[in-house]
Every structure is written in C-alpha cells, then in structure tokens.
Amino acid sequence: MAVSTNAELSAALSSAQGGERIELAGGEYGSLALRGLIFPSDVTIVSADPANPAIVSDLYVRDSSRVVFDGIRFDYTAASGAPRFDRPFAVTTSSFITIRNSIFDGSGDYGIGFGLDVDNSDNIVIENNELFNFWKAVRMMECANIIVSFNDIHTINGDMFNFVSVDGVLIEGNWLHDFKIDPTSGNHADMIQFWTVLDQMTSRNVIIRGNFLDAGTGDQTQSIFMGNSGTKNANFEQYAYRNILIEHNIVYNDHLHGISVGAADGLTIRNNTLLHDPHVDSFLGWPPEINMNDSSINVIINKNITKDVWNWDQMKNHPGWMVEDNLLLQYDPTLPDYYVGLFVNALAVGASLADLRAVSGGVIEAFDIGAEMTRSDMPMVVGPHAGDPDPVPDPAPDPDPVPDPDPVPDPVPPGISPEVQAALDGLQLQIAVTAGIAANTSGISSTAAAIWELQNRLNAFDTRVAIIEGKLTVVAAAWGN
Numbered sequence: 001m002a003v004s005t006n007a008e009l010s011a012a013l014s015s016a017q018g019g020e021r022i023e024l025a026g027g028e029y030g031s032l033a034l035r036g037l038i039f040p041s042d043v044t045i046v047s048a049d050p051a052n053p054a055i056v057s058d059l060y061v062r063d064s065s066r067v068v069f070d071g072i073r074f075d076y077t078a079a080s081g082a083p084r085f086d087r088p089f090a091v092t093t094s095s096f097i098t099i100r101n102s103i104f105d106g107s108g109d110y111g112i113g114f115g116l117d118v119d120n121s122d123n124i125v126i127e128n129n130e131l132f133n134f135w136k137a138v139r140m141m142e143c144a145n146i147i148v149s150f151n152d153i154h155t156i157n158g159d160m161f162n163f164v165s166v167d168g169v170l171i172e173g174n175w176l177h178d179f180k181i182d183p184t185s186g187n188h189a190d191m192i193q194f195w196t197v198l199d200q201m202t203s204r205n206v207i208i209r210g211n212f213l214d215a216g217t218g219d220q221t222q223s224i225f226m227g228n229s230g231t232k233n234a235n236f237e238q239y240a241y242r243n244i245l246i247e248h249n250i251v252y253n254d255h256l257h258g259i260s261v262g263a264a265d266g267l268t269i270r271n272n273t274l275l276h277d278p279h280v281d282s283f284l285g286w287p288p289e290i291n292m293n294d295s296s297i298n299v300i301i302n303k304n305i306t307k308d309v310w311n312w313d314q315m316k317n318h319p320g321w322m323v324e325d326n327l328l329l330q331y332d333p334t335l336p337d338y339y340v341g342l343f344v345n346a347l348a349v350g351a352s353l354a355d356l357r358a359v360s361g362g363v364i365e366a367f368d369i370g371a372e373m374t375r376s377d378m379p380m381v382v383g384p385h386a387g388d389p390d391p392v393p394d395p396a397p398d399p400d401p402v403p404d405p406d407p408v409p410d411p412v413p414p415g416i417s418p419e420v421q422a423a424l425d426g427l428q429l430q431i432a433v434t435a436g437i438a439a440n441t442s443g444i445s446s447t448a449a450a451i452w453e454l455q456n457r458l459n460a461f462d463t464r465v466a467i468i469e470g471k472l473t474v475v476a477a478a479w480g481n
Contacts, residue, residue, distance in 0.1 A: 001020055001021065001022045001023065002023050002025070002048065003022060003023070003024055003025070004024070004025040004027065005029070006029045006030050006031075006032070009022065009024065009029065009032070009045070013034065013037060013043070013045075016037075016039065016043045017039070017040075018039035018040040018041040018042070018043060018066065019039075019041045019042065019043070020043050020044070021043075021044045021046060022043065022044065022045050022046070023046055023047075023048040024045065024046065024047050024048060024053075024054035024072075025048055025049075025054070026047065026048070026049055026052030026053060026054060026055075027052075027054065027055065028055050028057070029054050029055060029056050029057075030056070030057055030058070031056075031057055031058040031059075031060075032056050032058065032059050032060070033059075033060045033061075033062075034060070034061045034062070034064045034067060035060075035062050035063060035064065036062075036063045036064065037064040037065070037067065038063075038064060038065040038066070039065060039066040039067070040066070041066060042066045042067070042068050042096070042098075043066065043067055043068070044068040044070055045067065045068065045069050045070070045072070046068075046069075046070040046071050046072075047070070047071035047072060047073075050071045050101070053071055053072060053073045053103075054071075054072055054073065055072075055073045055075050056072055056073070056074050056075070057075060057076065057077065057088070058076075058088050058089070059074060059088070059089040059090065060090055061090070061091040061092070061094050061097060062091075062092050062093060062094065063092075063093050063094060064094045064097070065094060065095045065096050065097075066095075066096040066097075067094075067096075067097055067098075068097075068098040068099075068100070069098070069099045069100070069102060070098075070100050070101050070102070071100075071101045071102060072099075072102045072103075073102065073103045073105065074088075074089050074102060074103065074104045074105065074115075075103075075105045076088040076089070076104075076105065076106055076107050076113060076134075077107050078107040078108055078112055078113060082107075082112060082113065083112070084112040084113065084135045084157075084158075085113070085114070085135065086112060086113035086114070087113065087114050087117045088113055088114075089104065089114070089115065089116050089117070090114075090116075090117045090118070090119075091116070091117070091118045091119075091121055091124070092118070092119050092120055092121065093119075093120045093121060094121045095121060095122045095123050096122075096123045097118075097121065097123075097124050097125075098124075098125040098126075098127070099116070099125070099126050099127075099129060100125070100126075100127045100128050100129065101128050101129065101384070102129045102130075103129065103130050103131075104116060104129065104130070104131040104132070104134070104137075105132065105133065106131075106132060106133030106134035106155075107133065108133070110157045110180060110181070110182035110185070111132070111133040111134040111135050111155065111156055111157040111158075111180070112134070112135045112157070113134055113135055114134060114135065114136050114137075114138075114139055115131040115132075115134040115136070115137040115138060116131070116137070116138045116139075117138075117139050118138075118139070118140045118141070118143055119140070119141045119142055119143065120141075120142050120143070121143050122143060122144040122145050123144075123145045124140070124143060124145070124146050124147070125146075125147045125149075126138065126146075126147070126148045126149075126151060127147065127148075127149045127150055127151065128149075128150050128151065128384040129151045129152070129384065130151070130152040130153075130154075130384060131151065131152075131153050131154075131156075132153070132154050132155040132156070133155050133156075133180075134156055134157070135156070135157045135158045136156065136157075136158045136159045136160070136162055137153045137156050137159070137160045137161065138153075138160070138161050138162065139159075139162040139163075139164075140162070140163050140164070140166055140169075141163075141164040141165060141166075142164070142165045142166070142200070142201075143166050143167075144166065144167045144168050145167075145168045146166060146168065146169045146170070147169075147170045147172075148161065148169070148170070148171050148172075148174065149170065149171070149172045149173050149174065150172070150173040150174065150381075150382070150383060150384055151174045151175070151383070151384065152174075152175050152383045152384050153174060153175070153176045153177070154175075154176075154177050154178045154179075154216075154218075155178060155179070155180045155218075156179055156180070156189070157179075157180060157181055157182055157185065157187060157189075158181075158185075158187045158189055159189060159190045159191075159193050160176045160179075160190070160191045160192065161174075161176070161191070161192045161193065162190075162193050162195075163192075163193070163194045163195075163203055163206075164194070164195055164196070164197060164200070164203070165196070165197065165200040165201045165202065165203060166194075166203045166206070167201065167203070167204050167205055168204075168205045169203070169205070169206045169207065170207045170209070171192060171206075171207065171208045171209070171211065172207070172208075172209045172210050172211065173209075173210050173211065173381055173382050173383070174211045174212075174382060174383070175211070175212045175214065175382040175383040176191045176192070176211065176212070176213050176214065177212070177213075177214035177215070177216040177218065178214070178215070178216035178217060178218035179215070179218040179219040179221050180218055180219065181218075181219045181221075188222075189219065189221040189222070190221060190222045190223070190224075190225045191213045191221055191222070191223045191224065191253075192208060192211075192213070192223070192224045192225070193222070193225050193226070193227075194206070194225075194226040194227070194241070195226075195227055195229045196227075196228050196229060196239055196241075198238070198239075202238070202239055202240060202241055202242065203226075203241055203242075204241060204242035204243050204244075205242070205243045206241070206243070206244050206245070207245045207247075208224060208244075208245070208246045208247075208249060209245070209246075209247050209248055209249070210247075210248045210249065210371070210372070210373070210381065210382070211249045211250075211382065212249075212250050212252075212353060212373070212382040212383075213249060213250065213251045213252065213253060214250075214252045214253075214277075214351075215252060215253040215254060215277040216277075216350050217279060217349065217350045220253060220254035220255050220277075220286075221253065221255060222253075222255050222257040222260070223251045223253050223255065223257065223258050223259065223274075223288055224246060224249070224251070224257075224258070224259045224260065224261075225257050225260050226241060226244070226260065226261045226262055226264075227260075227262050228240075228241075228262035228263050228293070236263060236265075236295060239262075239263060240263045240264055240265045240295075240296070241261065241262065241263070241264040241265070241267070242264065242265050242266055243265075243266040244261060244264055244266065244267045244268070245268045246259055246261075246268070246269045246270075246272065247268070247269070247270050247271050247272065247371075248271050248272065248371040248372045248373070249272045249273075249371055250272070250273045250274075250275070250353070250356060250371050250373055250374060251272065251273070251274040251275065251288050252275050252276075252277045252351060252356060253276075253277055253288050254276060254277050254278070254286055254287075254288075255286050255288060256286045256287075256288065256289055256291070257288070257289075257291060258274040258287075258288025258289050258290060258291075258306065259272060259274065259288075259289075259290045259291070260290075260291040260292075261291070261292055261293065261296070262293045262296075263293045263295045263296055264292075264293070264296045264297075264299070265296070265297050265298055266297075266298045267292070267296055267298070267299045267300070268299075268300040268301075269290060269292075269300070269301045269304060270300065270301070270302050270303050270304065271303045271304065271369065271370060271371055271372070272290075272304045272305070272306070272370070272371055273304070273305045273306075273356070273370040273371040273373075273374045274287070274288040274289065274290065274304070274305065274306040274307070275287070275288070275305075275329075275339065275343070275346060275356060276288065276307070276331065276339070277351070278347065279349050279350070287307040287329070287331055288306070288307070289306055289307050289308045289309070289310060290304060290306050290308070290309045290310060290326075291310040292309075292310060294318065296321075297320055298320060299318070299320070299321040299322070299323075300321075300322045300323075301321070301322070301323040301324075301326065302322065302323065302324050302325045302326060303325050303326065303368070303369045303370070304326045304327070304369070304370065305326070305327045305329060305364065305369055305370040305371075305374070306326065306327075306328065306329065307328065307329050307331060308328060309323060309326055309328070325367070325369065326369075327363070327364070327367070327369050327370070329342070337363075341359070342358060342359055342362055342363065342364060343355070343356055343357065343358060343359065343374075344356070344357045344358075344359060353373055353380040353382070354380070356373075356374065357374060357375070357376050358370065358374050358375055358376060360376045
C-alpha cells in the first residue's frame with residue numbers, strides 16, 4: 001500500500017486490518033497521531049526508499065497495538081521557549097510497538113526534549129536507530145518487556161537511557177558516545193540510568209549486555225548508574241532492584257561511577273571492561289570503577305577488568321557475595337600491569353573498539369576475563385545493524401596445494417637460558433623457575449646460576465614461594481583479587 005501524504009496515511013491506517021505494509025514516499029508528513037489502533041498482527045509503516053525517507057515532525061501513539069515504524073526520520077524542531085522536557089515523540093498505554101532503522105534528530109545548540117518517551121506500555125522494541133541532539137535520548141517509565149538494541153546514541157545533553165519502574169528489559173549492543181552537555185545546565189548526565197520512585201515498583205529482570213559506553217571526545221559522565229533515589233524512608237523490600245545482570249560491556253570514560261548499583265536482590269556483574277578515557281574534557285581524572293551497596297544480597301562480581309571494586313577488602317568477604325577473579329588495573333606507569341600495556345592503543349584520542357582490544361596472548365585472553373569485545377578473537381558488535389547476520393559468501397574454489405615449507409630450526413640462545421614452566425591448576429597459577437637445566441651455545445649446562453626477581457604482577461592476594469618437585473615455584477592461589 002503506497003501513500004504520499006499525511007491524509008493518505010491516516011486513511012490507510014483507518015482501513016488496515018492487520019498485516020499490511022504501508023510504504024511512504026519521501027517527504028514531509030508533519031504530525032502523526034495514532035489513537036486506539038489495535039491490530040491482530042503487525043501493521044508496518046515504512047519509508048519506500050531508505051535514501052529518501054518519510055519525515056515526521058511529531059509522533060503520538062496512544063492505546064494502540066502492533067504497529068511497526070521502519071526507516072522513518074523523526075525530525076524535531078523546537079518551538080521558541082520549548083521546555084527541555086518536551087515530548088515530541090511519545091508512546092503511551094500501548095503494546096507491541098516497534099521502531100527500527102530510523103533517525104531521531106533533535107534541536108538546538110544543546111539538545112532539548114526527549115528523543116523518545118514511553119510510559120505505561122509493554123512489548124516495546126527500539127532497534128537499529130540513531131538518536132542525537134536531545135536532552136534525554138530515551139525514557140521508559142512503568143513499562144514491561146522492552147528491547148533496546150543496537151542503537152547509536154550521541155550528542156545528548158542529559159541522560160541517554162533513562163528507566164523507571166520497568167520489568168523485563170534487554171539493553172544490548174548499543175553504542176553510547178560523545179555527550180554534548182550545556183555547561184550552564186547543571187545536568188547530571190548518565191549513559192544508562194535507572195532510578196526508583198516511592199510507592200512504585202522497582203525495576204527488575206534487567207539485562208545490560210554488550211554495550212560500548214564511550215566518552216569519545218565529548219563530556220565525561222557516569223556510565224551505568226542504578227540508584228535508589230526517592231526511597232529514603234522505604235524498607236529494602238520496597239526499594240531494592242531485583243534480578244539484574246550486567247555483562248560484557250566496555251566502559252571507556254572518566255568518572256568513578258563506571259558500574260554503580262544501589263540496593264539489589266540478585267545482582268550479577270561479570271565480564272565487563274572498565275577503562276579510563278584520558279582525553280575527555282574533565283578535571284576529575286577518575287578511572288571508572290565498580291560500586292555496590294553493601295545492603296544488597298545474592299551478589300556475584302567476577303571476571304571484570306577495572307581499576308577497583310568498591311571497598312574490596314570488605315566486599316570480598318561479604319556474607320552471601322561472590323567477588324572473585326577480577327583483574328584490578330594499575331594506572332601508575334611505574335607499576336607492573338600498567339593498563340596501557342595490556343591493550344592495543346588505550347591512549348588513542350577517540351579510541352575505537354579496535355584500540356581497546358587486549359594485546360593478543362596477554363593475561364586478559366589467558367584468563368578469559370573482561371568483555372567479549374575486549375578479546376582479539378571475538379567480534380565487535382555495537383550500533384545499528386551490528387546484530388544483523390553476516391551474508392553468506394559464495395564458496396571460493398579450492399586453491400592449488402602449497403608445499404609445506406622446510407622446517408626452520410629453533411634458534412640456539414647465545415647465552416644462558418634458565419628453564420621456566422607455568423601451569424594452571426584450578427585457581428592456582430604455578431610458575432616454576434630453575435637454573436638446574438640451562439643451555440648455551442655449548443649445549444646443556446648443569447652448573448649455571450640465575451638470579452630471579454619475583455613480582456606480584458597479577459595483584460594476587462595469596463602469593464607464596466615454595467619448593468615443588470625440587471623447583472622454586474611461585475604460586476598465586478587466587479589471582480586478580
């Protein structure tokens with residue numbers, strides 16, 4: 001069904017029965033309001049030509065169900081004196097609403113208004129979109145069964161993602177980067193923020209996975225922040241978050257609150273990489289860390305890469321918590337495991353995911369820690385269409401066989417080379433060193449001597465030296481923490 005005007009689109013929606021595909025010619029459609037449109041199957045409103053999209057200046061969806069917007073340009077021009085909390089694109093009391101492959105273009109030198117505001121709705125999908133130049137990019141309040149995935153969010157004045165009283169949320173594969181904050185606004189900006197309201201359900205069943213939270217060359221901000229605001233006089237049952245999983249995210253920012261979660265029942269923070277972006281316009285110089293509330297219960301914090309886990313000495317023995325196998329980075333260049341040496345190019349201006357890859361064969365890959373995107377053998381998947389399947393290439397013809405090259409002999413060391421052996425036994429890393437077997441250009445020497453300098457390079461807390469089977473052995477019983 002092809003339409004080219006707002007009136008034709010309204011008529012097409014009025015006659016739709018479910019399952020229709022309404023193709024919009026390029027051009028201006030002005031304000032679009034959908035009220036009380038409930039379909040048994042998806043009705044798709046799509047730009048006929050992605051290179052020449054339909055442009056909508058305002059969108060209001062209310063009491064509607066099973067509508068898909070695909071490839072639309074939502075272009076907001078703020079009226080003179082418009083409040084910063086203006087809602088040009090809003091969905092309320094609706095279900096099964098999807099917005100994909102679209103652009104939300106804000107207004108002003110510093111963005112105002114919400115890019116998308118959703119409340120009291122369920123089964124909402126926001127995927128493969130670009131949102132920029134708003135006060136807040138996406139806010140969802142009192143919603144359930146939400147997917148926010150593979151979006152590109154940038155040039156925002158306040159929060160990028162804002163969630164209040166939501167149940168069942170997947171936030172995955174998004175690229176959140178390059179804030180532009182009005183220096184006179186006093187904005188307390190967050191990339192992903194959850195907050196609570198007294199007498200409303202606290203958020204629960206949340207997954208934050210595989211996102212790149214990247215300060216870039218914009219302003220520093222908090223990254224993932226889940227506070228218990230508005231519940232000062234409530235009890236734990238009223239304000240605690242429930243069933244929260246935060247995994248495989250890369251945080252590259254300049255603020256202490258890298259991943260910070262208030263009181264929670266059922267919190268897992270695992271395999272995240274938190275690194276300092278030294279190039280943002282900030283006086284703080286705060287490498288991001290992991291912070292928790294000590295009233296939380298059923299907590300797992302493991303296999304993260306971070307400067308610190310808040311109050312580590314106390315938290316590692318907190319009853320009912322498992323905090324282990326986290327790699328604590330050094331930010332002093334004179335110390336072992338200075339973070340710059342563990343990554344490809346961690347000091348690059350506007351560092352990309354490729355710059356933040358772990359050095360191949362290093363400690364990060366050896367112990368399978370940090371976000372998947374950190375490791376050199378894993379794909380980098382964030383932003384629009386990153387989650388799309390790769391095309392299947394045509395099979396290539398078999399090449400002519402290549403003869404095996406002649407073996408290259410191992411080089412003979414010019415001097416004494418003492419033997420080093422390493423083995424991993426559960427959580428025990430055993431490094432055995434001995435000069436009893438050594439070689440030089442004359443062959444095996446049984447009288448060689450060696451001096452070993454032993455350093456605690458893995459931040460181990462139970463490191464000891466022992467004689468095991470006649471060899472001097474360094475044992476790190478629980479590396480990383």
